[in-house]
Amino acid sequence: YVWPSPQLDALEALRFDLDSHPILQFIDPCDTFNFGPNGDTSISGRSNIADWIRTSYHDMATHNAAAGTGGMDASIRFPEELARDENVGTGFNNTLNILFPIVNRYVSIADALTLGTIIAIENCNGPQIAFRGGRIDAVSPNAPGVPEPQQDLSAHISAFARQGFSQKEMIGLIACGHSFGGVQHVPFPQIVPELDDPNNTQSVSHFDSTFVTFDNNVATEYISGRTKNPLVVGHNDTTNSDKRIFGSDGNVTMKAFATSPTLFASTCATLFTKMFNSVPKGVKLTDVIAPLPVKPDNVQLVLNNDTLRLTGEVRLWNAKEDPTRTVRLFYADHASTAYKHNVTLKSAGVTNGGRGITAAWYTFSPFVPINASKGIGRMRFVVDGKVEDQGGVGFVLRDDVVLSGTSCLTNSDTSNLAGRLDVAVRTGTNPTRIFLEHEVLTNFNPPRIVETDIPRPAKPSNATHAPYTIWSLNFTNNMDGFTSSTLGVEMGGVKSAILGKIELFGFPPCT
Numbered sequence: 001y002v003w004p005s006p007q008l009d010a011l012e013a014l015r016f017d018l019d020s021h022p023i024l025q026f027i028d029p030c031d032t033f034n035f036g037p038n039g040d041t042s043i044s045g046r047s048n049i050a051d052w053i054r055t056s057y058h059d060m061a062t063h064n065a066a067a068g069t070g071g072m073d074a075s076i077r078f079p080e081e082l083a084r085d086e087n088v089g090t091g092f093n094n095t096l097n098i099l100f101p102i103v104n105r106y107v108s109i110a111d112a113l114t115l116g117t118i119i120a121i122e123n124c125n126g127p128q129i130a131f132r133g134g135r136i137d138a139v140s141p142n143a144p145g146v147p148e149p150q151q152d153l154s155a156h157i158s159a160f161a162r163q164g165f166s167q168k169e170m171i172g173l174i175a176c177g178h179s180f181g182g183v184q185h186v187p188f189p190q191i192v193p194e195l196d197d198p199n200n201t202q203s204v205s206h207f208d209s210t211f212v213t214f215d216n217n218v219a220t221e222y223i224s225g226r227t228k229n230p231l232v233v234g235h236n237d238t239t240n241s242d243k244r245i246f247g248s249d250g251n252v253t254m255k256a257f258a259t260s261p262t263l264f265a266s267t268c269a270t271l272f273t274k275m276f277n278s279v280p281k282g283v284k285l286t287d288v289i290a291p292l293p294v295k296p297d298n299v300q301l302v303l304n305n306d307t308l309r310l311t312g313e314v315r316l317w318n319a320k321e322d323p324t325r326t327v328r329l330f331y332a333d334h335a336s337t338a339y340k341h342n343v344t345l346k347s348a349g350v351t352n353g354g355r356g357i358t359a360a361w362y363t364f365s366p367f368v369p370i371n372a373s374k375g376i377g378r379m380r381f382v383v384d385g386k387v388e389d390q391g392g393v394g395f396v397l398r399d400d401v402v403l404s405g406t407s408c409l410t411n412s413d414t415s416n417l418a419g420r421l422d423v424a425v426r427t428g429t430n431p432t433r434i435f436l437e438h439e440v441l442t443n444f445n446p447p448r449i450v451e452t453d454i455p456r457p458a459k460p461s462n463a464t465h466a467p468y469t470i471w472s473l474n475f476t477n478n479m480d481g482f483t484s485s486t487l488g489v490e491m492g493g494v495k496s497a498i499l500g501k502i503e504l505f506g507f508p509p510c511t
């Protein structure tokens, strides 16, 4: 895709900038387990990764492929679904508590669940899984339909058929999922007794001996007869669903998995992908999110007198620290396509991209000064002499609506910020509206955007701001709690978001 694209940029960052959001800390090491972000880590036997995978499956398992209903849509968050016997256990709320903080206006709860689970599987020895975004969160619970261990084989075959999976795929997907975790005593006392094991305080009877890493042991142990899988060798045969399912094709599939770890991994990549992409009719998933080779980030333009200050960074994907590398930013004026100006960027270290890949960052620090009259239209980067311009398009920037550095505070008490927010509108630009966008996140609901209009000035502001006119909003009382926001513009009936966060507490005092 071509930068900037707010949704794809956000999904790409969550997928590949692993240091800048919390997912990794909850699955590294792979046996990490906590109830929620600040949970008790002293308990053993369970793992976040197993909870996340089971939550993903139970969210998808309501899918009716023929009718196009249910699927990966975060309907699992509704208390009505969680109260069903098919969704017994604390793992679902635990998962939502951890992954909800990465949700934002561009990343739905269902995308966050999918992405967290994919990153967890990949980082715990699993295969690489193609991630597409764009899932839409359900607004009400789906029909029941998650398989339960006491059901018979034909019920399981038809439940998976409804979800869009053949019998062979059912065997595969369960083996892939049950490479992690196990059955807990508390929700399933009829399957697992109290284990009285100080190293397994949650009394979880695991599906295989390596229950926090992805591998084919679930199959090798099953085929060799050494398995302790409580859904295979449980004392009550009624709940031995894995035994019935794994054996339902004469063990052909499980034997193949036991013989070939590579086949197991590639089959699981395919089946997990199919699970994550089982979405209700009408949902259009994005293309597979691939890392942009060169990606600007945190980009913002602020008008200061007759200078536009461009701040931000650029990320070079799959690059290590290299003191001999030179990265230069070239930019073209507002109305031109010629890259007349350039600056050399400073190295800002490397970050973890997952699976052993690092990204090298370069900063525009403190800022690139741009003549406000001439403005800026697009940038490109030159890395060790190689031009990076998205195939000739460049990295397009808009300088028509920008924050003004004249924004200031009359009260800097952080519990009661007051002051004036100024927005600079370039002469010749005629927005219908300019507004602040605040993202409101209430627990387990998709974000809601609240808009605050910035009034159009009665008469044009003085010439010192030329070629810009200033629109101002006076605020008190921490702008009713919205101290952090972004700028939005409406033109010709189309709304768009301006790059860059606006933090009220960063404004200087009004003079």
Ligand code: HEM
Residues within 6 Å of the ligand: 046, 047, 049, 050, 051, 053, 054, 057, 088, 089, 091, 147, 148, 149, 150, 156, 173, 174, 176, 177, 178, 180, 181, 182, 183, 184, 185, 187, 188, 204, 241, 275
């Ligand atoms: C007939 C189908 C299935 C049945 C009857 C079944 C049954 C169960 C049961 C009874 C548990 C124990 C849950 C607990 O103690 O909290 C469990 C755990 C788990 N299941 Fe399944 N399952 C099925 C399919 C799947 C599939 C398709 C996946 C994923 C692709 C999956 C992933 C998991 C995971 C990761 C756990 C471990 C959870 C943990 O340790 O916290 N299951 N399953």
